Amino acid sequence: MPARVFARPLELFPGKKISQGDIQNELQLLGYRRVSSPHGQGEFSASKKKINVYTRGYLFVDGREKPQKLNLRFDNDGLRSLENLDTGTQVPLVRLEPLEIAKIFPAHNEDRILVRLGEVPPFLIKALLTAEDRRFYQHHGVDPRGIARAFIANLKAMRIRQGASTLTQQLVKNLFLSNERTWWRKMNELIMALLLEYHYEKDEILEAYLNEVFLGQDNQRAIHGFGLAAEYYFDAPLNELRPDQLAMLVGMVKGPSYYDPRRHPKRAIKRRNVVISSMARLGLIDDAQKRRLSTAKLDVKPRRSLSRSRYPDFMDLVRQQLKKSYDEKDLRSEGLRIFTTLDPLLQEKSQSVLKNGIARLEKQKKLPIGKLQGAVIVLDIRSGEVQAVVGGRDRRKSGYNRAVQANRPIGSLVKPVVYLDALEKGWTLASPLKDEPVVWKDRNNKVWKPQNYDKVFHGETPLIKALVHSYNAATVWLGRKLGPSSIAKHLYEMGLDRPVSTYPSLLLGAVEMSPYEVSQVYQTMANDGFRIKPRVIRSVATKENQPLQRYELKIGRVIQPEPAYLIKFALTEVVRTGTARWATRVLPGLMPLAGKTGTTSDYRDSWFSGFGENTLTVVWLGRDDNKPTGLTGASGALRIWSDLMKSIPLLPVDLTPPEKIEWFWVNLESGRITDKNCPGAIPLPFVAGTALVEREDCRQSGQRSWKEKLFEGWLH
């Protein structure tokens, strides 16, 4: 059996920031049917600010989530309450079943959704026995009457035209024998059927049959068993199918290809109605039922190949992680259940926002159509869980996962790491840096003269301003004092699991990283200096639901609380007043948010890595042929990031400081402490005891007004 891979189960509780639309989307992804009033499991109804849903329940490793009828009510902040409609009580917490996102198949493409006899709809059993073996509970594996009838028919035709196989014989044939029609095979089948009946109970044989019978072909994969067939043809669990749908599946046993409801719907209906009529003749259903069932539409779902993952980019990371612990063979054959961290709602949104955003940028900026590519990674900051991975605007076309495989220069995304290094070494956000022409010879005597984006040098400038406006010269001036090797060390500690070269150009981001690697480094900054081992899998269980392995939350502090706070604050200023100001226009109600833009030489790469309190998202745009895109981090990736943030439950960054932080009003021009009422003064956090005591009076400073400041230092 293949390994089955699941998304995270959606947890519902009062106060959860989730929209009604998102819950409806999740229910639809899970195959719940929208009805006017839910009566059966897997059904829901929705009206304004209200959803009624009959959940299916699920057997989790830590216990069973029972099916229940729930009333969900919403307000503007999200889910307000959950009430059990049967008991009238408030429910504090509900877990929906996890969406199956992929299967990892064995070489011979065997697959099953095992069903237990007790859980199978009785109608299915009645229909099956009516159509295939009416004397199943009477015979001993072989039905002599049937054999006699077929024998005579075959003798008359002088060849084998008719079979009289009991369910037991069919099971034997499916399990052990070939499909050829010879007397020798038939004899084997008879003997083995008798032996099977001798050793097993009728119900055991029937259950095995229900799970084994061949019911179709999905590319290389055979559809065996009614459980899998229900999913393959109706995208629903077997116990949620209507009687007419069950009858259709039973009808298909005779010839799954000939009666394929997708290719030959008329034949499938005709055959289904034969089954229904037979049941009516035996008195198992009445005439009214017969008429109703015979006129029902097939309602077969459009074909969706189950052997292909819904989210292949995310699955790349899952496979990478699984390979470290599991044999390829076990993965493909042991029927493992793999519970991942994927959030299908975020994944779907990330995919569509990236696709539409790139198309819009191409149009707006008059870029060549179809050349621009992109990638998105979404992380849950506190748990380190990877929630969404998008490896390109249309994965199906190329199969190239840019989010994980594309290593590109990160440009100014490296700057917060440089400034963090300085803050750890005692610099403050107000420390003066020199933004002036700089010439640096590296170890190979190569001369390097970094320029600012606006081609202007700004002279002495406070540290935070240099970061907020992404001044290159000031960063290099600072980085020379700190040493590139110190920056490389930080990158490593913060999440880049490989060494990088320590050329001076590292200070301006001449280090190549994938969006996934960038997300790890930024996760540490977003998480107050705590690095968390990234997780794409929560746990693995056996097919019997026994826990095998858990990927626990592993955490470690790599930045002290105070510098971690200062850099986080500075990154919120990047969004509030710096190169990422665009986001404040799009997301005014969510401030403060934090992040950094990145642009590389000749506009080849456009980056934005940004976060709120709960979610970190990295967006990269560029071309596969590495030609210029014409986009900066702010004019490209930031736009897509902002659009995505609009549609997800993002929380503002919490800027509550740690203990040893104190605040002063600072003149950003001079970097000196000043008066609250002076124009342009902003409150800056300092590690206690590090702020300069020298104060200035705004009347002497001759600085520009806040309005003038607001429009300085635009994009890069």
Next chain:
Amino acid sequence: MKNNILLCLVIFCLYGVVSCTTTTVTDESATDVGSVTPPKTGPKDQYPTTKPTVGASAMQLLELARQQAESGQGELAAATLERAIKIEPENPWLWHRLAVLRMQQKKWPLAIELANRSIALAKGNKRLIGGNWLVISLALEGAGNYEAAKRAKKNSDVYLGKSNQE
């Protein structure tokens, strides 16, 4: 070693009881699960001292985790506490509980880091910070680092002492 186990149990019970009853304790400001606190920037005096509580949803999981831990299913209990943390990621009490569990499992370095995480989120809650320093102290002792354990214990005493004077 016996002392360690005793202390672990004391901490677990002390904070377990505290956090399990917070929904009915009135002197602590109740925080709605998932509610958004408007962000504040500015000088320190704008920030109130946070006193976290546990909402009903996470509470249900805390209780489940307790049962799982008591029946020897430590890893399931950890998974359940992680679920609770997903519901209230900013709640330092939940991180503290996970730190205590890891300490009971003798996962010393992880217990220390989780306690540190709780401290970072505790923001002024001296009782909780003191409790976390105690976890750190015990974990350091468990790892054989007795000098550092002593220093951590001192820290714990300072915070818990201050807490008692409140």
